[in-house]
Amino acid sequence: MARVGTITTPHGAIQTPAFIPVGTKATVKSVLPEAMADLGAQALLANAYHLYLQPGSDVLDEAGGLAQFMNWPGPTITDSGGFQVLSLGVGFKKVLAMDAQTFRRDDVIADNKERLAHVDDEGVTFKSHIDGSMHRFTPEISMKVQHEIGADIMFAFDECTTLHNTRRYQELAMDRTLAWAVRCLDEHKRLTDERSTKPYQALFGVIQGAQYEDLRKKAAGDLGGLESSGQSFDGFGIGGALDKDSLGTIVSWVNQVLPENKPKHLLGIGAPEDLFVGVENGIDTFDCVLASRIARTSAVYTMEGRFNLSNSAYRRDFTAIDDECDCYTCTHYTRAYMHHVFRGKEIIAATLATIHNERFIVRLVDQMRQALLDGNFIEMKHDFLGRYKHRSGQARD
Numbered sequence: 001m002a003r004v005g006t007i008t009t010p011h012g013a014i015q016t017p018a019f020i021p022v023g024t025k026a027t028v029k030s031v032l033p034e035a036m037a038d039l040g041a042q043a044l045l046a047n048a049y050h051l052y053l054q055p056g057s058d059v060l061d062e063a064g065g066l067a068q069f070m071n072w073p074g075p076t077i078t079d080s081g082g083f084q085v086l087s088l089g090v091g092f093k094k095v096l097a098m099d100a101q102t103f104r105r106d107d108v109i110a111d112n113k114e115r116l117a118h119v120d121d122e123g124v125t126f127k128s129h130i131d132g133s134m135h136r137f138t139p140e141i142s143m144k145v146q147h148e149i150g151a152d153i154m155f156a157f158d159e160c161t162t163l164h165n166t167r168r169y170q171e172l173a174m175d176r177t178l179a180w181a182v183r184c185l186d187e188h189k190r191l192t193d194e195r196s197t198k199p200y201q202a203l204f205g206v207i208q209g210a211q212y213e214d215l216r217k218k219a220a221g222d223l224g225g226l227e228s229s230g231q232s233f234d235g236f237g238i239g240g241a242l243d244k245d246s247l248g249t250i251v252s253w254v255n256q257v258l259p260e261n262k263p264k265h266l267l268g269i270g271a272p273e274d275l276f277v278g279v280e281n282g283i284d285t286f287d288c289v290l291a292s293r294i295a296r297t298s299a300v301y302t303m304e305g306r307f308n309l310s311n312s313a314y315r316r317d318f319t320a321i322d323d324e325c326d327c328y329t330c331t332h333y334t335r336a337y338m339h340h341v342f343r344g345k346e347i348i349a350a351t352l353a354t355i356h357n358e359r360f361i362v363r364l365v366d367q368m369r370q371a372l373l374d375g376n377f378i379e380m381k382h383d384f385l386g387r388y389k390h391r392s393g394q395a396r397d
C-alpha cells in the first residue's frame with residue numbers, strides 16, 4: 001500500500017511520505033526554524049492544547065497565524081488537543097505503552113477524584129497542567145482554537161483511549177468521537193465562512209478503535225464517508241492506542257477502508273522501525289517528539305542503532321555521531337565534543353543533538369520516498385533494518 005504523493009497547502013507543498021518534526025509550543029526546542037529548514041523539514045506540527053493555555057490562541061490569531069508567529073515559512077499542522085487534555089489530565093505516561101498484554105481497566109478514565117480530566121458527551125473538562133486552572137474543550141472550542149492558531153492542517157477533536165481500556169469503553173469512546181467529528185465539520189464550515197479572508201485550513205478526522213479490527217474498520221468507514229454541512233474531512237489521522245507489534249495490521253485495516261485520494265497521517269509515531277511499517281501500509285505523513293526529546297538526554301540515532309553521547313566511551317572519540325549522516329552537527333563536530341557539552345550541561349548540546357536526530361529521521365523517510373520512486377523500497381528496508389538495532393515507543397507531547 002506504500003505510495004508517494006504531494007500535499008498542497010497555502011504555505012507550500014509536502015512531498016510524501018514525509019516525517020513532520022514537532023514544535024509543540026511553536027518552537028522545536030533549542031533549534032532555529034532556519035536550521036529545521038536546512039535539515040529538510042517540510043512542515044512543523046504544533047499543539048493546540050499547549051498554545052491555547054499559553055500564550056492563548058487569540059495571540060496567534062493577532063500575530064497572523066502560527067507560521068508567521070514562529071517565523072516558519074512552510075506548512076504547519078496542529079494536533080487538536082484531544083490527546084493532550086486526556087493524557088495530561090488523566091496522567092497517561094508521556095510515552096504510551098505499546099504493549100497490549102498488560103491488564104485492562106477503565107479507571108484510567110472512569111470516575112476518580114484524583115484525575116484532572118472528565119469526559120462527557122459534550123466535551124472534556126480538565127485542569128491546566130501549568131497553573132491548575134479549570135478549562136473545557138468541546139469540538140466547537142477545539143475548532144475555534146485551531147482556526148485562531150491558523151495552521152494549514154488541523155485535526156478533529158477526538159477522545160483518545162489507551163490499550164488499558166475495556167472493549168466496551170472503546171466502543172463508547174468511538175461513538176463519541178464520531179459525534180464530535182460531525183460537530184467539528186459543522187463548526188469548521190461555519191468558521192471557514194466567517195473567516196473567509198484567511199488561508200484555507202484543511203481538517204483531518206481521527207480514526208480510533210484501539211486494537212480491534214471491527215472497531216478500526218467501522219471508524220474508518222464512518223469518518224471516511226462522513227459529510228456534514230457540505231464538508232467532508234480533507235485527510236485522516238490514525239490515532240489512539242497502537243500496540244507496536246500490530247501497528248502495521250491496524251494501519252492496513254484502516255487504510256483499506258479510508259478514501260484512497262486523501263492523505264493519511266500516523267499520529268505520534270517516529271521510531272525508525274515503525275516508520276517503515278507505516279509507509280508500507282499506506283501512511284503519507286508522521287509526527288513524533290521522540291527524535292528531539294531523546295536528543296536532549298544525549299541519545300542519538302545512527303545507522304547501527306541508538307547510543308548515548310554522555311557515555312564515557314565517547315570522551316576521546318573524534319569521529320562524527322554517524323559518518324553516513326550529512327547534517328550540520330555530523331559535518332562539524334565530533335562525538336568527543338558532544339560528550340563534553342553534554343557532560344558540561346551546555347545548552348548547545350541539545351541544539352546539536354536535536355539537529356542530528358531530526359535530520360536522521362527526516363532523511364530516512366525521504367530515502368523511503370526515493371526508494372519507492374526507484375522501485376527498491378523492500379531492499380532499502382531490509383538493508384536498513386539489518387543494521388539498525390533498537391526498539392522504541394510511541395511519543396506525543
Ligand SMILES: [Zn+2]
Pocket residue numbers: 321322325326327328329330331355356357359
Ligand atoms: Zn548527523
